[in-house]
Amino acid sequence: MKILDWYILKRYVGTFVTMLLLFIPIGITVNLAEKIDKILANEVPFIEVAIYYLNFTVYFANLLFPLFLFLSVIWFTSKLANNTEVIAFLSSGVSFWRFLRPYMIGATLVCFGAFVLGAYLAPKANKGYNEFIYEYLKSQQKKNKAQKTKDVYRQIAENDYIYVSSFSTKTKTGRDFTWEHFEDNIMTYKISASKIKYNPKDTTYTLFTYKKRTVGVDADILETRAKVDTTFAFDIDDLTPVEYIAETLATPELREFIKKEELRGSSYISRYKVTLQKRYSLPVAAYILTIIAVAVSAMKRRGGMGANLAFGIMLAFIFIFFDKVFGTLAEQSDFPPFIAVWFPNFLFAILAVYLLRNAKR
Incomplete structure (x- = not known):
């Protein structure tokens, strides 16, 4: 030079x-x-x-x-x-x-x-x-508003969809939860609960007023319980990410995040x-x-x-x-x-x- x-x-x-x-x-x-x-x-x-x-x-x-x-x-x-x-x-x-x-x-x-x-x-x-x-x-008013999300409807896998009518990121609880599973565009079973709560310590979920309807050929099978502890293949925080989350992810992580969010709609x-x-x-x-x-x-x-x-x-x-x-x-x-x-x-x-x-x- x-x-x-x-x-x-x-x-x-x-x-x-x-x-x-x-x-x-x-x-x-x-x-x-x-x-x-x-x-x-x-x-x-x-x-x-x-x-x-x-x-x-x-x-x-x-x-x-x-x-x-x-x-x-x-x-x-x-x-x-x-x-x-x-x-x-x-x-x-x-x-x-x-x-x-x-x-x-x-x-x-x-x-x-x-x-x-x-x-x-x-x-x-x-x-x-x-x-x-x-x-x-x-x-505090803006915090409470930001912590509550309404009508969360996401595709979490190729054949699985979930919905909650409202969700609080502070308490990690959702209302009117449903999980629908499809095979060849036909629903095979549906899980519903009046409330879902995420437990961060052991990454489990607690469902209240649990109902599971399995669709049969001749008749459906209905299972009900007052309370069920279970695991799901998703993280509650992934379902309701904050609006600015893309700004906080490194570029390789952001690319993977966008792929997941596209599947979830x-x-x-x-x-x-x-x-x-x-x-x-x-x-x-x-x-x-x-x-x-x-x-x-x-x-x-x-x-x-x-x-x-x-x-x-x-x-x-x-x-x-x-x-x-x-x-x-x-x-x-x-x-x-x-x-x-x-x-x-x-x-x-x-x-x-x-x-x-x-x-x-």
């Missing part, structure tokens, strides 16, 4: 890290100012608050790293242009594509780190972040798929935004760095707008999650090609 590559690469990485170190404390300060009243009112231990903001740092950096990267590239490339360094590079016989190479090397390093962060480290941080909010910052399946696709799309977005940032700021123009930053911030917010709109559309409708997540990248890739062609001229 030559002097030019090292010079730009050090600026690329150094400015990006500086941008993170500048904005993360600001994010922590704003978040703390918003939540300090509830933290003090609930007498949250200091160590819990410290761990929460450690998790918040990872969460915040992972969420906004494409924006920070974009602004940092515009910042230091505009300085190069204003100091006529870019003109000196190109006048020495270096092609624009050759000038762009260290930017792509830097984007590769940052994107690899971002992919590892999003796939393995951020999920652990998200789990602690969301659990802290749920435990200390939510009102989860109503949150689109949300889970959006989360998975974003872990791949955000690193790619960093490449696209790097090219746009270089194309916008590599040439010296009237207005200097301020004009470049203003234009860059406008593009960044447009990108975030499209990302949020299409992500929400996929979560709330039948719109394909893959198209929703990757469409902003596709749109801005076209913009990147257009701006790059103009910059080369």
Whole structure:
């Protein structure tokens, strides 16, 4: 790697890290100012608050790293242009594509780190972040509402379906439980109970007012008991996962979780798929935004760095707008999650090609 590559690469990485170190404390300060009243009112231990903001740092950096990267590239490339360094590079016989190479090397390093962060480290941080909010910052009324789930109907195996009219994640009990088993699309038996309770110590279930109807050729067989302790091949927590669970799973675990939830007919399946696709799309977005940032700021123009930053911030917010709109559309409708997540990248890739062609001229 030559002097030019090292010079730009050090600026690329150094400015990006500086941008993170500048904005993360600001994010922590704003978040703390918003939540300090509830933290003090609930007498949250200091160590819990410290761990929460450690998790918040990872969460915040992972969420906004494409924006920070974009602004940092515009910042230091505009300085190069204003100091006529870019003109000196190109006048020495270096092609624009050759000038762009260290930017792509830097984007590769940052994107690899971002992919590892999003796939393995951020999920652990998200789990602690969301659990802290749920435990200390939510009102009791919202907790009770979140802990109660109505009309849970799931396919737990190829031929088995269960239903509960209501379920409490706090007490791990459900009302009006039924289990239906089918063979060749014909029901062979049905288990019902007025209440089902999960026992975490021995992973068993207690059924109250138990009834089992076995469908026969000539007549059905009915078995009734007041109370039955039994085991089932499912975990109560798997049947009613919290909405943010996809954010807390590493990528391999998330893939397996999505497969199970598709079989069970989860109503949150689109949300889970959006989360998975974003872990791949955000690193790619960093490449696209790097090219746009270089194309916008590599040439010296009237207005200097301020004009470049203003234009860059406008593009960044447009990108975030499209990302949020299409992500929400996929979560709330039948719109394909893959198209929703990757469409902003596709749109801005076209913009990147257009701006790059103009910059080369």
